[in-house]
Amino acid sequence: MTMTTALTTRPSKAQQAGVDLLRIVRINEExxxxxxxxxxxNIMALNAIFLAKRAGTAARGFGVLSNELRxxxxxxxxxxxxxxxxIHACVTEVSVVLQDIRHTALLRQAVEQxxxxxxxxxxxxxxxxxxxxxxxxxxxxxxxRAALDDAFRMVELGGVLAKSAKIEAAYGQSFAVPLAQVSxxxxxxxxxxxASLESLRRSAFFTGN
Numbered sequence: 001m002t003m004t005t006a007l008t009t010r011p012s013k014a015q016q017a018g019v020d021l022l023r024i025v026r027i028n029e030e031x032x033x034x035x036x037x038x039x040x041x042n043i044m045a046l047n048a049i050f051l052a053k054r055a056g057t058a059a060r061g062f063g064v065l066s067n068e069l070r071x072x073x074x075x076x077x078x079x080x081x082x083x084x085x086x087i088h089a090c091v092t093e094v095s096v097v098l099q100d101i102r103h104t105a106l107l108r109q110a111v112e113q114x115x116x117x118x119x120x121x122x123x124x125x126x127x128x129x130x131x132x133x134x135x136x137x138x139x140x141x142x143x144x145r146a147a148l149d150d151a152f153r154m155v156e157l158g159g160v161l162a163k164s165a166k167i168e169a170a171y172g173q174s175f176a177v178p179l180a181q182v183s184x185x186x187x188x189x190x191x192x193x194x195a196s197l198e199s200l201r202r203s204a205f206f207t208g209n
């Protein structure tokens with residue numbers, strides 16, 4: 001009776017693993033998009049630094065903040081690279097879990113149809129291995145979520161820099177309007193990244209449901 005019950009739960013576990021795989025692939029696509037935006041911030045920051053130099057001493061504070069935003073864009077790209085490493089590990093482990101489920105189902109069927117005395121022991125060993133992979137996947141979920149939280153906090157800091165640049169733009173005298181335009185673009189792009197990461201943090205992949 002126990003074997004029959006376990007066997008009937010396998011399809012739902014396989015389905016869950018398949019859904020997890022789709023979710024992590026979507027997360028990876030979103031991270032790629034964030035990396036693209038981070039490159040955009042770097043270009044914007046370089047242009048802003050050049051504009052601040054043209055504006056002279058009146059835009060000195062704006063220039064400092066623009067350079068900090070350029071550093072932020074590099075830190076963000078490094079953070080996204082770390083996230084990608086976690087994502088690849090999750091994809092590998094979800095694939096292993098899927099494989100475990102399929103192999104265990106086939107092994108269980110073979111044991112049920114065989115009279116070999118060693119069958120239950122082999123099946124029990126397989127179940128232990130399955131549990132190990134499931135536990136590793138659970139750890140990887142937590143690590144990826146923690147890395148996402150770190151990236152989100154970094155982006156919040158970037159948002160503070162962008163808003164500070166908007167304030168400094170007002171002191172740019174004759175360059176105040178173009179400086180305000182650039183700082184507004186900074187603010188919009190950083191907010192776009194923040195919204196993307198916030199959405200990723202709410203992914204059902206992290207609950208395993």
